[in-house]
Amino acid sequence: MAITFDLFGTLVDAEYPDSPSSAVADELSELGVSVPDDWDDAYREVHIDAPDGAEVPLPAHVAAALRSRGATSPDNAARRAVVNAFDPEVTTRPGAVDAVKTARECGSVGLLSNCSVPELVSRTLIRSDLGRRDFDDITTSVACGWRKPHEQAFEASARGLGVAPSDVTHVGDDPATDGGIEALGGQFVNLRETTLDAFAARIRRGDGPCP
Structure with a gap:
């Protein structure tokens, strides 16, 4: 038996840039990258052909967007720009710490988050009232390669906890994504209803x- 939690909108609230494309462009410029004049268009276009449900890491998307306009991002600039652009203020949601602590009465506790930005989940936890130590496993879409509700995202999380997906109760705020656990026989706790x-x-x- 295991309980997993979504992160953003479930355990924490995080403030993101109002204009992600502009925030990334500013960081690229700070790193000496020549940003194309039509960057907003390039940022919104699809540049990487990924399978349905697969996660495209945002740095890979940014690097591809630059290449599509004949620009380059040397010295891992795309990754550095993305990480710097998404550096949020974090607020722990009411009841989050107690819910994670109490979940341990049922068994293992995991975190399963859709997140295309490297390091963002770890940074968010550092700034919250929760921490890495509060979870037996942390699975992110940018690390496992799949976004909820794809079955492989839940399967990766279950493997990390050493249980079958059908033995997982997943707590989240978005039925369209977090509710995907039900397709694998697990339970979904919908925070829009509780x-x-x-x-x-x-x-x-x-x-x-708990059983």
Whole structure:
């Protein structure tokens, strides 16, 4: 038995740039990269042909967008620009710490997050009231290569926890993505219908999801 949590919008709120393309362009310029005049268009275009459900790391997308306009990003500039551009202020959501702590009464606890930005999940945890030590496994789409609701994202998380996907209860705020666990026989706790505090209270009362 294991419980996994989504991160953004579930355990934490994070402030992102109002214009991601502009934020990345500013960081590229700081690194000496010549940003194309039509960068906003290039940023919005699809440059990497990936399978349905696969995650395209944002640095790879940015580097491809630059190449499409005849520009380059030497010395890993695309990755550095993306990491610097997505450097959010983080607020831990009410009930998050207690819910993660209480989930341990059921078994292993994991984090499963859709995130195309390298290092963002670890940075977010550092700035929250949670930490790496609070989870037995952390799986991100940028690391495993698949985004929820694709089955392979949930399977990767389950493998990291040493359980079958059908033995996982996943807690999240987006039924369209987080609810994908149900296709594998697991349970979904929809935070649009309940709260983290209520979820923790259910565990303490013994009426789910613990066996």
